[in-house]
Amino acid sequence: MGFLWPSALLLLLLLPLLVFWYRRSLTPPAASAVLHPDLATLARASEKRRDFAHHLPAVLFLLALILGIVALARPIIPILHADPRTTIVLALDVSRSMRATDVLPSRFEAAREALKVFIRELPQGARIGLVTFSRAATEVVAPTTNRQRLLDSVELIGLEFGTAIGEGILTSLQALPPLEQRKDAKDPSELATIILLTDGRSISGIDPLEAARIAAEQKVRIHTIGVGRVTEGPVPGLESVYQWAAYFDEDVLKQIAAITGGKYFFVNSAGKLRETYQQLSQSFVWKVKQDEVSSIVTLGAGIFLLGSLILSQLRRQVA
Structure with missing residues (x-):
């Protein structure tokens, strides 16, 4: 202080x-002292x-x-504040394979709880948006500082069919401020970040690496999180029809992060997922006001x- x-x-x-x-x-003055009969x-x-x-x-x-x-x-x-232009988009895979229980209580529930922790702990000032993707991508919440609206929206997310990682990246890019609004910053990518979580491989839409190159051109950093497993095999909690799509392409996620200057994280437990989001929340540039x-x-x-x-x-x- x-x-x-x-x-x-x-x-x-x-x-x-x-x-x-x-x-x-x-203390009464000495002159006022008297003998008192009732002790x-x-x-x-x-x-x-x-x-x-x-x-x-x-x-x-x-x-x-x-x-x-x-x-x-x-x-x-002193209070941590973000540059008011700082915008973070949380891109979440909502394919049916997220029901797998190899990450307890399930990949989806673990991801949802980790997102809530990230939203609550991120210092005030930054705008946060939410995008979900399955066979198509949807902007669920445009970037906002209203944390309660984000928390409520995370709670209402449901699962769909398919995985289109590239579409998730493009939709997230549309939610971020354009490069023209960030070009005066020392590093424009510090003001525009996508945190992408998936448990599967992209099977539709634009190629994820092509989408990553577009993001790099716009000075947008993408951190990728692969949750679950990287090899084929039986996955608890899933019907056999979804088993083939229940593992992700680690090389693609690593390349997306490398192309855009981000980081790649492999996660196989709910605790590690929370730690990953907490680590990412501390990686942004904050100012002490x-x-x-x-x-x-x-x-x-x-x-x-x-x-x-x-x-x-x-x-x-x-x-």
């Missing part, structure tokens, strides 16, 4: 004088004065003063002051 007006904190040096004055006001009553009165509750209004008032002085110094805290929090501190001071006034009034009524 820092302060825009740190010199205001010098006012805190006056607080010990205020505490001294308060404690002195509780039991005197003892009870002394205990009452020593009771912490008796001093609570003053303590709350002191805390209000401290927070008020801190607010006057205009405190600031100093945000002023004077209003929050002032609110705290007001709450303490109100509490002090209420307790003081209650004491007067009881007395």
Whole structure:
């Protein structure tokens, strides 16, 4: 934490004088001392004065003063922000083979939960879009900063037939800001990223490598995630008709990442999938912005002051 007006904190040096004055006001002057015949009553009165509750209004008032002085110094805290042009499109394979349970509870459920974690943990400021692809690609959510809308949409995704990775890339490209809006950046690809997850091979649409070359021309980076397995064989949780499409082409995913300057990840468990998305969330370029929090501190001071006034009034009524 820092302060825009740190010199205001010098006012805190006056607080010990205020505490001294308060404690002195509780001690009656020597001239007022008298002999008291009822010693039991005197003892009870002394205990009452020593009771912490008796001093609570003053303590709350002191805390209000401290927070008020801190607010006057205009405190600031560092918060991660993204360049407002930063856009990330999550491209998700929704083919039927994603029902396989070699990744528990299933490839699809593990991917959906990992996406939710990524959306929640990504620092504020970046826009996130969602594209799904099976035999065709669909822009489910245009890039937005509304995280709840994204989370709700992820929850509603269903599975379809087929896999068209290239179409998923092209549809994701259409959702990203054009190169003209990013060309003044040191690295335009840092402001436009696709994170593509698939568990199968492309069987329709444009060739994925051709789509990757188009993305590279537009300075768009693609990170690829292959989930499941890379070899043929029985896959739990799938009917026999889908077994042949339940493994992905690792070489193609590696090439897509290489062509666009991205990274390739192989995932075979739900935990590893979450770690992959968390790692990717930290790979973007974030700026530390100093945000002023004077209003929050002032609110705290007001709450303490109100509490002090209420307790003081209650004491007067009881007395």
